[in-house]
Amino acid sequence: MPGQVTVPVVLVTGFLGAGKTTFINDLLARADGRKIASIVNDFGSINIDAALLESRTDEVIGLRNGCICCSLQGDLLRTMKTVLGKSAPDLIVIEASGIADPAGVVQGLMDPVLFRAAALDSVICLVDVEDVLGDPARWNDPLWQAQVRGSDLIQLSKVTPGDARLSEVETRLAAMGRKPVFGLDGSAAEIGDLIGATVTRQSGAPSARTTQSRFATVEWTCPGAVSLPRFQGVIQTLAPKLLRAKGFLTLREKPGQTLLFQMVGRRASLVPATQDLPGCSLVLIGEAEGFEPNAALRLLDALRAG
Numbered sequence: 001m002p003g004q005v006t007v008p009v010v011l012v013t014g015f016l017g018a019g020k021t022t023f024i025n026d027l028l029a030r031a032d033g034r035k036i037a038s039i040v041n042d043f044g045s046i047n048i049d050a051a052l053l054e055s056r057t058d059e060v061i062g063l064r065n066g067c068i069c070c071s072l073q074g075d076l077l078r079t080m081k082t083v084l085g086k087s088a089p090d091l092i093v094i095e096a097s098g099i100a101d102p103a104g105v106v107q108g109l110m111d112p113v114l115f116r117a118a119a120l121d122s123v124i125c126l127v128d129v130e131d132v133l134g135d136p137a138r139w140n141d142p143l144w145q146a147q148v149r150g151s152d153l154i155q156l157s158k159v160t161p162g163d164a165r166l167s168e169v170e171t172r173l174a175a176m177g178r179k180p181v182f183g184l185d186g187s188a189a190e191i192g193d194l195i196g197a198t199v200t201r202q203s204g205a206p207s208a209r210t211t212q213s214r215f216a217t218v219e220w221t222c223p224g225a226v227s228l229p230r231f232q233g234v235i236q237t238l239a240p241k242l243l244r245a246k247g248f249l250t251l252r253e254k255p256g257q258t259l260l261f262q263m264v265g266r267r268a269s270l271v272p273a274t275q276d277l278p279g280c281s282l283v284l285i286g287e288a289e290g291f292e293p294n295a296a297l298r299l300l301d302a303l304r305a306g
């Protein structure tokens with residue numbers, strides 16, 4: 001279309017809990033008046049990431065119940081067209097789920113009609129330094145590798161500035177051909193680092209297709225409040241098999257207050273949420289081999305009893 005403005009698109013990828021939402025929120029806080037639309041793909045039907053971004057972005061759309069690298073590719077394209085049709089943002093940021101292979105998302109975004117209106121500028125991958133240093137097996141994880149190799153830029157998260165092991169992380173990422181690396185000194189990539197880069201892309205089949213069957217997910221909601229010690233007991237029981245858990249909680253001990261629960265590996269936090277959501281809604285994810293959703297649901301359901 002003559003005179004059509006092409007909106008830049010940034011895809012944010014990275015393993016479960018690597019810090020994608022945190023990075024996007026930080027980016028939005030530094031938007032300098034730019035109108036940014038965010039499209040967030042959570043792996044479950046409860047849209048936690050969309051809720052976490054809502055207050056910071058001009059428009060946030062959650063894509064649920066599937067993965068945008070495969071089953072939701074069509075939904076992503078339709079959503080992009082809707083966003084472009086109604087608001088003409090300055091930038092579209094897409095957060096892939098932590099189980100997505102970015103190659104599948106990139107393939108969808110290369111749709112020639114869409115590309116004229118919204119062109120993918122860069123793919124940035126969040127690499128959780130605590131995770132790779134704490135669990136060196138992550139370097140050989142095929143999905144993690146697909147996320148790193150499928151990106152143009154790397155942003156490190158959970159960095160302790162001055163940590164002598166950072167040079168090892170940098171060297172290993174460089175050996176995978178991944179540069180530049182942001183965050184070695186704790187800093188974050190700017191919007192200007194993410195757009196305007198000319199990256200040559202080729203459409204092709206996604207490299208890894210292990211994502212859907214590899215993980216098991218539990219979604220649990222409860223209209224009322226739960227007891228904190230009993231909730232902690234359930235999480236402690238499940239923790240060895242969990243890769244990621246997140247959600248909103250209401251506790252009997254703190255009536256009327258919504259809390260945000262986050263767990264990545266063995267590290268958990270429970271902090272006041274900025275949203276006011278009644279009851280509890282949680283998403284738990286683990287490797288299908290080892291994590292039993294029905295057993296987890298039974299433990300969680302027992303929390304309703306008091």
Ligand SMILES: Nc1nc2c(ncn2[C@@H]2O[C@H](COP(=O)(O)OP(=O)(O)OP(=O)(O)O)[C@@H](O)[C@H]2O)c(=O)[nH]1
Nearest residue numbers: 015016017018019020021022023098157158159262
């Ligand atoms: N200390 C520290 N914590 C971080 C950093 N980035 C993220 N976190 C924490 O890590 C947890 C997961 O962060 P998110 O931003 O939700 O991660 P995500 O990649 O969006 O998670 P999924 O979408 O579930 O895959 C949260 O408790 C964050 O507060 C960081 O740079 N430093």
